[in-house]
Amino acid sequence: TRFEASQSFHHAPFLAIEAQTSHHDLLALKWPAPPRNILCIRKDDDDQVHSALLEYITHIKRDYPETNLIFEPYLAKQLHKIFDFPIYTVSEDDSNVPYHEKADLTTTLGGDGTILHAASLFATATSVPPMLSFSMGTLGFLGEWKFKDYKRAFREVYVSGHPSPLPERIGNEVTDGGSGPRVTTDASAWANIKGKSMGASRSSRVLMRNRLRIGIFDSDGNRLPHEPPFAHANNKCEDIFALNEVLLHRGALPHLAHITILIGTPPHQRILTTAIADGFLVSTPTGSTAYSLSSGGCIVHPLVSSLLLTPICPRSLSFRPVVLPANTPVTLRIEAENRGKEIEVSVDGVRRKEGLKAGMEVRVVGEEVRTPGAPGARDWMGGVPSIVRSGGAADGEDHWVGGLNGLLKFNYPFGEDG
Amino acid sequence: TRFEASQSFHHAPFLAIEAQTSHHDLLALKWPAPPRNILCIRKDDDDQVHSALLEYITHIKRDYPETNLIFEPYLAKQLHKIFDFPIYTVSEDDSNVPYHEKADLTTTLGGDGTILHAASLFATATSVPPMLSFSMGTLGFLGEWKFKDYKRAFREVYVSGHPSPLPERIGNEVTDGGSGPRVTTDASAWANIKGKSMGASRSSRVLMRNRLRIGIFDSDGNRLPHEPPFAHANNKCEDIFALNEVLLHRGALPHLAHITILIGTPPHQRILTTAIADGFLVSTPTGSTAYSLSSGGCIVHPLVSSLLLTPICPRSLSFRPVVLPANTPVTLRIEAENRGKEIEVSVDGVRRKEGLKAGMEVRVVGEEVRTPGAPGARDWMGGVPSIVRSGGAADGEDHWVGGLNGLLKFNYPFGEDG
Amino acid sequence: TRFEASQSFHHAPFLAIEAQTSHHDLLALKWPAPPRNILCIRKDDDDQVHSALLEYITHIKRDYPETNLIFEPYLAKQLHKIFDFPIYTVSEDDSNVPYHEKADLTTTLGGDGTILHAASLFATATSVPPMLSFSMGTLGFLGEWKFKDYKRAFREVYVSGHPSPLPERIGNEVTDGGSGPRVTTDASAWANIKGKSMGASRSSRVLMRNRLRIGIFDSDGNRLPHEPPFAHANNKCEDIFALNEVLLHRGALPHLAHITILIGTPPHQRILTTAIADGFLVSTPTGSTAYSLSSGGCIVHPLVSSLLLTPICPRSLSFRPVVLPANTPVTLRIEAENRGKEIEVSVDGVRRKEGLKAGMEVRVVGEEVRTPGAPGARDWMGGVPSIVRSGGAADGEDHWVGGLNGLLKFNYPFGEDG
Amino acid sequence: TRFEASQSFHHAPFLAIEAQTSHHDLLALKWPAPPRNILCIRKDDDDQVHSALLEYITHIKRDYPETNLIFEPYLAKQLHKIFDFPIYTVSEDDSNVPYHEKADLTTTLGGDGTILHAASLFATATSVPPMLSFSMGTLGFLGEWKFKDYKRAFREVYVSGHPSPLPERIGNEVTDGGSGPRVTTDASAWANIKGKSMGASRSSRVLMRNRLRIGIFDSDGNRLPHEPPFAHANNKCEDIFALNEVLLHRGALPHLAHITILIGTPPHQRILTTAIADGFLVSTPTGSTAYSLSSGGCIVHPLVSSLLLTPICPRSLSFRPVVLPANTPVTLRIEAENRGKEIEVSVDGVRRKEGLKAGMEVRVVGEEVRTPGAPGARDWMGGVPSIVRSGGAADGEDHWVGGLNGLLKFNYPFGEDG
């Protein structure tokens, strides 16, 4: 059968993301060998997105025949009926999903929500493969490409870091061995790309988005399990990582939640304050343009290594959003005053089925994306490597300013024509 | 039996609340005859409050023996086991509660929540009896008195508007007829108060809090029923009145709600905007220091005849709270984009069990508390007449400024001792 | 000479602005007789505006030959060299400008600043003639018309309240008497309008903008004079009226100002708070979309009878904008802590040359625009009657919602095309 | 003469500020030898502060006789009349003030303003000596000690990093050589401290506050000089460093300023937006609790390596404070629309006498306080090393949380007793 389990292949982790000089805050993507295993995530329940996916799959398999395409199980089932090349997925038992051991590259088709979902599949991984995101209609804020540019985008990413101009392709001699994906560590695989040479390849630029590490604890200090899509079946009590934020919220009952915020780790832990509020957010800089923004938080550039504390509708005149160093341990403790009802906890827009009771805690700390090695030797563990748009006004590191202005309508001028 | 139904008595509505000159924005309470039927509401599940209630009841019945004390049914059941004077309540069938036809005065023991609950019992009444509120511990914002002042407070209210200094009382000749409360329209009843004369009586001051009139409609424009405590069994589709606000909210699912706000009535209705947000509030000025404040709304004095529109966590950089004339009809329409889930609706902190689906509408307009009669002849229909604290720094109309500073810690100074 | 002093004519005040039913919050303009004396104010130093003014003048004098055109002295001097009909102005001594005794109608060409300037010429008048405003480029927020619509606009205003459809005009028999404007109280003057009949006339709609009454006092409680354009030479210590706001500000030195805000009049005056801030604003609802908005104030509909207190950069976490009833007396007192420097005071964007020293006070109260007469008999003294745009989406009372969305970009949607 | 010029002595820069494990974000102060030259800055025009200074000087010279005390020239002149030991200052020509070449330690007596002034004396230095601050009355936010603790504080700082417990002092054998300060590189000088041994010395903790590097440019791109106290006579066009912020402001005229904000350096520079506002702030995290806070900025921990962009009263609904990486070059350009008037520029509360005209630019970038050396070898150039309070609840890194709660009244609870 072409519908194969995932055990049979390995991924070739991108080893060399390096700082670049001209755009010093973004990194350059350098594959040691072409990416082989491409995880494809798409938005659900959207016909336009689905058609786009089919077109995308067809293109990739034709022009990059050595790649293997991986999908979430429910989607793999659907697709292997349509295509006659192998469709990969992870183990059928979808509560145990080691995507990060398989995928070299993730591509998403949808919006910001799809990117968040894709990231949630790597919620227990400290090393996440690069992510290339496409959106159908209007762009989102998380650095996606327009779907219409998918051919150029994929090619740029595929050859990123390739040492020299690509030779003309000779023919379509590459075939799928039929026996599951094979690890290619040989950079000569780049020679097999269909189509004209693109001349000297430029490196794709990568924004390392740091995440939040999150643990949930009962009132005795024992870890509580996380739920899918974040948690794996056999490892439910690990910390998980969030790309936007963790949210505590009063939920459906319109009464104030009481949440105490502590900073540091015992014995240096100290109470910052008790929020009496609708809820409380701990966000990444990436999440600063999501829920935190709506709650009145300021906009923090994704390269500021920090955590945001933003209350939601605090019953106070004197609460102000706070930005802390990313490495600050933050504890959110559910107070006894919560009228016996549970406080709901959500990560990146996904609510945990079980709420939290008095005494329980959410413990959070920001991921550090720059390991303390010598500059050349850093290996940039941690973070979600997001491939930013290239070309045009949105090029390179400017994409963030472009997003503020074009999408968020930052400081939009008054007046008739706007 | 001493536990009697409410049918047997009538109330003597306070007819003459008049504008006062020195405190021109508050009204003076003038009973044509002493108030007879006192509705007593207390906070639940609080032993301290319960003891206070017993002390309060004992005092009132001893010093003001001609008054009748009315309670909510569940409480009346408890109390008539304790006391040997008649305990009144409304019809056992608590879904049909015509408190406003019975009570001359409402007194509350608890906090702001208890006041809101008391007001909800008059949610279909356009004429609400005056409300005298006591709090146990720290004061709330809605103008309550400290419980320790209850004797002075009750007396001041009881004699408010009495034409002349009260005579010394002769003896304890007043007895309860035993046959249920009797309507006293005779001002001479004032002579029966126990204790020394208080000298020339001063009028209690009343802040008329205007409310919101709220109707809920299905997508065909038909009225939907309200739920208790607001709605009566036989009249569920009437509009109800809120003292603080009506809230639409995403509820437990952490996804944005889409709510369109329209202003005016057809054919002059016009879309103000579509809020994509956690929720949306329409508040009274009274409610401006409640949920609206937490959501970033400004503080509006309760005498500014207005409505506040305040979004909750809007996904927008350019939403700003808006204050409209009280008589502006505002419609909140649930949009189709709400992902098939229901939007929750709450009034004054009480959530309606059934949420709202796409196409449904909440229609709101502020209550006008000043009828357009000639100044002397105005009868101040509408609004909840709240008896404000007297004495000391909190006297008269200053109570609002006092509340801002003392309770809300408005513009609290920086510094060590602050 | 055609350049005449203003003494020779009188104005026919619009007597009957009446509430209208369909747009119940706007009033209908009803002239007892056609307006005769038109005060024309234009923005300075703008060639496009100047050309427009010439075109406008020519049109008015040709089609409404019985009107008299009045200008500010400096402009009148320029214009009477160009035109061969009489150009009126007020007394040369421009520090004594009783425009409100002369003008029946004010028209402005420019932006919001021009409207503010026109209003400042009536800063000591309690009865202000209606104002019709045109803007050249993009519209402003204060309800102006596009200049391209000036013919329709002027005609609509001119005939507003005329009892019946206007007859066809017979010929151009009307001439200027040459002897200065003559008071026409005769409604038959309407018959003299050039051009086709417009059919049944509709009334122009008027938004009465309430203003702030402002007095400045030294530390002994003596009134201090106001300066031009607000104050008249012979009457400098009167209160003046502001359309947007009065501003106290630290001025050029970057140190905090200390300003105490008191509410009420002695002996019921009470300290609200001491603002330690860059400055402090007391605004009208009209001004809520001007400086107050920039300082974080909420948006208040011009028909909410209120005052806004908005601090500018307060050194406090717990300051929140406050909305008070229009009739609240507010005192701003300069504290001794201001390091010996003066606090600057500005009205509607015009700074008073002399600043305020410690102990000085600005006393403010909102204008009440609805006199307490019986509904039919109200004469709507007070306020600046602004003629709102008619036609199209901006029609009638909707102009405010239109302004929020079209000009202020209220709740502007996120996304690429915006 | 005892009033000596500064040329004769050198300073022994603290070489080893090291990261500490238990309070990992603060550094440990380790002198290679005791600090010799102490710069003493005090608040002006405050008798209480002056008396405290005299007491402080007397104590230091008695118990630490080998130290040299340095003052600003005007103060040195006063003091050398009072004391009979040498009083040092910098060159009389106070426009050339190389304090950073002289002082080993700065101590300040006053408030936050005094600390800012002390920092301004090092505005062109990239290596600033540690700063120990005392306040008289209520504490400020910048980490000062209470003056009453000055003996303990000074001793703790003086011995910080001393390898072993200090021996009992033998006698008062240490005398001032009388010939001007002598460089002691010998750690044995620690033995000379008067008083009992303090047992094992603990290191003082240092918070490195990163600053802003600021240059001002004319419209041709030429540097403009800075003014005292920041700039030196012979080096006026250097960049200067600010501890709180640089401010552009409309100044005294109440009209909007137009300032364009650009990010990056050419050719990667990009327009972020044009602020139409009262002014614009670029702040350090330290400055986030100063002016930026008043303008609505969020609170950023001083260890988040970042820059804050905060508009002051922007005429926009959609401006939101922005936090950028410290190393982001930010340019503020004065636009032509500023009505011909100058825009005022201030640094840390000191206004530059000359304002900026259209086309001029302020260029800003954050100081990087962590040099990229290997962890052990880092030398922490840059930043102002602020010695944080020790002892009690304010100990160590908690001082920041303590300041938020105790001084700023962060999230101050509602209710009567506060």
Ligand SMILES: NC(=O)C1=CN([C@@H]2O[C@H](COP(=O)(O)OP(=O)(O)OC[C@H]3O[C@@H](n4cnc5c(N)ncnc54)[C@H](O)[C@@H]3O)[C@@H](O)[C@H]2O)C=CC1
């Ligand atoms: N009131 C609010 O603003 C709420 C915001 N959210 C946010 O939505 C996220 C989940 O997204 P969806 O599943 O798509 O939910 P959704 O369908 O409710 O949409 C959330 C919106 O936020 C945008 N968004 C998500 N992440 C963003 C980012 N980092 N920067 C800028 N925009 C971003 C999306 O494009 C979408 O427009 C959560 O992580 C939370 O941050 C969730 C609930 C309420």
Ligand SMILES: NC(=O)C1=CN([C@@H]2O[C@H](COP(=O)(O)OP(=O)(O)OC[C@H]3O[C@@H](n4cnc5c(N)ncnc54)[C@H](O)[C@@H]3O)[C@@H](O)[C@H]2O)C=CC1
């Ligand atoms: N995030 C927030 O600020 C939320 C506020 N609320 C408010 O709570 C009200 C219901 O009150 P409870 O049943 O006691 O709920 P609750 O127990 O959740 O307490 C609400 C708090 O608001 C205070 N409060 C209520 N009305 C007030 C007013 N008009 N002015 C100033 N303070 C006021 C109460 O004293 C109490 O401290 C709702 O009408 C809503 O306004 C409800 C949910 C969330």
Ligand SMILES: NC(=O)C1=CN([C@@H]2O[C@H](COP(=O)(O)OP(=O)(O)OC[C@H]3O[C@@H](n4cnc5c(N)ncnc54)[C@H](O)[C@@H]3O)[C@@H](O)[C@H]2O)C=CC1
């Ligand atoms: N930071 C700010 O927002 C500042 C605002 N102002 C405002 O400017 C007014 C003076 O106007 P100009 O002489 O034209 O000064 P200006 O040339 O500085 O422009 C002020 C801007 O505010 C607009 N504006 C004025 N009144 C308005 C209103 N009621 N609603 C909405 N927009 C309004 C004008 O159209 C213009 O865009 C003052 O009364 C004050 O309210 C003045 C200084 C600073």
Ligand SMILES: NC(=O)C1=CN([C@@H]2O[C@H](COP(=O)(O)OP(=O)(O)OC[C@H]3O[C@@H](n4cnc5c(N)ncnc54)[C@H](O)[C@@H]3O)[C@@H](O)[C@H]2O)C=CC1
């Ligand atoms: N509206 C406002 O909030 C204004 C604030 N300022 C601030 O004042 C600073 C100059 O200080 P002074 O000469 O003492 O002027 P000042 O006498 O006007 O006082 C400024 C206040 O800010 C406090 N402060 C200064 N730096 C601080 C910081 N980093 N964190 C917390 N609080 C701080 C001071 O303790 C003082 O209470 C400027 O750098 C600027 O940040 C200056 C003008 C207006």
